[in-house]
Amino acid sequence: MTESRQHALQDRIPTLRIRDLSIEFARRRGDALKVVDRVSIDIWPREIVGIIGESGSGKTLTSLATLRMLPKRAVIAKGTMHLGETSLHDRSEREMRALRGDRIALIPQDAMQSLNPTMRIGRQVGEPLELHSGYSVSSALEAAGKLLGSVHIREPEKRVLEYPHQYSGGMQQRAMIAMGLALNPQLIIADEPTTALDVTVQAQVLKLLREIRDQKGASILFITHDLGVVAELCDWVYVMRNGEIVEDGAVRQIFTAPRAEYTRMLLDATPSIHTTPAVAR
Ligand SMILES: Nc1ncnc2c1ncn2[C@@H]1O[C@H](COP(=O)(O)OP(=O)(O)OP(=O)(O)O)[C@@H](O)[C@H]1O
Numbered sequence: 343m344t345e346s347r348q349h350a351l352q353d354r355i356p357t358l359r360i361r362d363l364s365i366e367f368a369r370r371r372g373d374a375l376k377v378v379d380r381v382s383i384d385i386w387p388r389e390i391v392g393i394i395g396e397s398g399s400g401k402t403l404t405s406l407a408t409l410r411m412l413p414k415r416a417v418i419a420k421g422t423m424h425l426g427e428t429s430l431h432d433r434s435e436r437e438m439r440a441l442r443g444d445r446i447a448l449i450p451q452d453a454m455q456s457l458n459p460t461m462r463i464g465r466q467v468g469e470p471l472e473l474h475s476g477y478s479v480s481s482a483l484e485a486a487g488k489l490l491g492s493v494h495i496r497e498p499e500k501r502v503l504e505y506p507h508q509y510s511g512g513m514q515q516r517a518m519i520a521m522g523l524a525l526n527p528q529l530i531i532a533d534e535p536t537t538a539l540d541v542t543v544q545a546q547v548l549k550l551l552r553e554i555r556d557q558k559g560a561s562i563l564f565i566t567h568d569l570g571v572v573a574e575l576c577d578w579v580y581v582m583r584n585g586e587i588v589e590d591g592a593v594r595q596i597f598t599a600p601r602a603e604y605t606r607m608l609l610d611a612t613p614s615i616h617t618t619p620a621v622a623r
């Protein structure tokens with residue numbers, strides 16, 4: 343057993359447990375198209391877990407099901423999901439709203455689209471505290487400054503008053519992360535959070551996610567096409583293809599001794615990965 347999965351022996355229950363999840367789309371001609379097929383995933387406390395796999399393999403839908411934010415015509419046909427001891431598959435929409443942001447945070451791919459252009463950054467970052475924790479506007483703004491500082495935005499007391507267009511792309515993404523952190527979630531779901539960023543900014547965001555795990559003890563589910571990022575960041579990896587998990591394992595095992603033919607194919611398509619130092623540590 344690898345280091346990270348020793349949790350399975352120490353902790354009673356994982357942060358997130360997905361069991362036998364199947365997701366279907368209703369089709370016009372009446373039948374259903376299965377796009378996620380009996381997927382099981384565990385994320386233990388303080389773990390960073392990656393999901394990799396080609397486009398359309400079901401990564402995003404799996405994570406959206408966890409948040410119960412699937413697109414309209416998609417249904418959870420089967421399966422259970424638990425956040426600690428709390429079941430997610432049978433919560434009402436009202437109960438889910440309380441969990442989202444509070445215990446599970448989503449960091450979306452494109453911060454530019456997610457931030458409100460007409461609202462000061464500080465107000466947006468502090469909004470979860472107003473909505474969920476009863477903070478006053480001024481105390482939420484003060485907390486937002488601290489949160490922006492924690493994601494390494496300089497002079498945060500001043501920058502809380504600025505609007506999104508005054509921030510660079512990387513700063514906007516960090517502001518989104520700060521907002522996600524406001525309520526100290528146990529689980530952070532990051533779906534391709536760095537694809538829109540250039541390489542140096544991407545490295546800063548990855549470093550920040552690792553800090554969040556180390557300092558706040560959050561678990562992170564990281565979805566990406568980028569195997570280099572997975573090698574850098576993740577403890578454990580699930581490989582998806584056509585809606586199914588083809589294998590999972592410690593990051594080092596997946597990169598040095600993959601069992602599935604499909605994983606080997608993915609690795610061969612990115613040859614430099616085999617020599618990524620982080621994998622050899
Ligand atoms: N709103 C939708 N309506 C119909 N089909 C959809 C919808 N969203 C996703 N799908 C289908 O479900 C499957 C899984 O999609 P999903 O977005 O989970 O893939 P993914 O692995 O996240 O891909 P990518 O890496 O491109 O983001 C795909 O075949 C996709 O075409």
Ligand code: NI
Binds near residue numbers: 401402403533
């Ligand atoms: Ni996706």
